[in-house]
Amino acid sequence: MAELASTLPATPPRFFPKSLTPWLLSAPGAIFFLMLLGMPLLMTLVLSFNNFDYAEGIIATFSLANYMEVVQDDYFHEIFFRTYVISIAVVVLCIAIGVPEAYILSRMRSPWRSLFLVVTLTPLLISVVVRTLGWVLLIGGNGLLGKTLEGLGIADASAGNLMYTHTGIILALVHVLVPFMVISVWAALQKLDPSVEHAALSLGASHTTVFRRVVVPQIMPGILSGSLIVFALAASAFATPAILGGRRIKVAATAAYDEYLNTMNWPLGASIAVILLIANVVVVMSYNRMMERRFRRTLG
């Protein structure tokens, strides 16, 4: 018997202590993440503290000169101000379009509902660049909008030219981002108990009152989280403002791009990028805090 037992293979020797296992298992993902996201971010941060000279290029020093320039220069104030005005306008329009859209979708009958939901979401499958170029065809100098206005005799063809205007950028960004609002509100609507609306009806409320007083307050978390997504994506959007706004209407993302690739002032571009990132994180975090406090008691 003793001999038999000894022939059984012993427990294989452990190379690592047991407590390390979860760390080791998540290591490949973590390394991948750090290499591809953490490192470039860190390098951008380091770069933003360097100096730049047109004759000598990047000088590896540590100074806050780039940040001082962005903070003090009216030119950059305007760019950041514009970025946030555009983002807020996009959020407001996305709420105005996306919330009723999601509500109507959720009220549709069986085959139509899933069909229209897919229709709403398919734009996400097409590249932003392609969709924005589509907008150029519509609102460009000789675009469909101008031609139509002229053809109907309403206005001059130039009135339909929305290239290099805030309106054009906002319009295209709303088109790109409204599905995110719809998804977010849709998810919130799925959690509603339909008999709550029936209860409000039975108490004498009209359909509009039910929507305003009963449905909207309940899907508020969905609207707010949708706004967050739309705001963050609009504030950091690059392709749409670059194509429709070009050099004339710069936002933070396109300004950073220009500093990198045209002025070759990488450190200044990096500091713009870092400021944009920090500003977005601050806005998103404080908004989230506010939301959580507001809905903890009522909707959990």
Place this chain on the structure above:
Amino acid sequence: MSYLSLTSLTKCYGPTTAAEDITLEIEKGEFVSLLGPSGCGKTTTLQMIAGFVEPTRGRILMDGEDITHRKPNERGIGIVFQSYALFPHMTVVENVRFGLEMRGVPTAESRQRVGEVLELVHLNQLKDRYPRELSGGQRQRVALARALVIQPPLLLLDEPLSNLDAKLREDMQIELRNIQQQVGTTTLMVTHDQSEALSLSDRVVVMNQGRVVQVDEPFNAYERPSDAFVSSFVGKTNLLTGLIGKKQGDQTAVRLGDATLELMLDGPRTSNQVQISIRPEKLELTDCASGKLKGRVKTRLFLGNHWLYQVDSSAGELFITQPNLGKRGVAVGDDVGVSWSPGAIRLLEEKVHG
């Protein structure tokens, strides 16, 4: 003229009929229950009265007015939903006040009425809580207060107690009955729980497969069920088949296992069989010799205030309940006799085929 009257109310969904030819008269101040298994059409009927489902045929009259096609928000009916359907983003007071706001009741009057109704359901202490901060029973009472504050001509209760645990359900039954009698609102309740229907209502409407089977007082529905479905759905029963034998005078001999009963059969019978219903609590266990039927105890369950026996007898399997009088009764495997008093037997009407 009754207060609420349903005439041939029917709802079809394509080829399936959810509710068929529902005709019912409810008096003012009455508490009526629609009782039936799930899918019997009771909820569809309730929703047609509430206005959430459009009837295919038939009419609904309330206080002499035809409300069949009136919009739900113009009917003024108070409804307590199964899920309570409270507004989660409003406090208790705001929930209760909502209906008054919709009616444009002045602030001072509205405050007073909300206060009164919260007093009625004992929720004054919790009026600034949100629904998710309340227990199931408390939510239930908010839902009731919200429906009652508008002083509705009719109160509909959709399975109001089914989400509560057993102990709370009993307390709420008593409270619900008290409140209804205090306020005097005509009430229609939908439930699948027969004990709830029996204990709360003035009249019970038993439904099955989209149709009304029996409308009666709770005591009558239990004691004189019209058919096999009612007798087995309202309370527990033993359904037995007897063989019709010789007729002597107005008494007919009916063979039930090894027993022969002398019964009054009303009307002619087409078959030689008759269905008999005996409630488990009306059967008695005796010793072998004196029972009308002989049997053997198969299972015995102790249920606190009573024992439940399953007895194999010559007439088939019988369920028998005996009150717990502090003694251990017969044991499993014992041979017993089964007896009953003459009034305990109920003959069921023949199913009319066609």
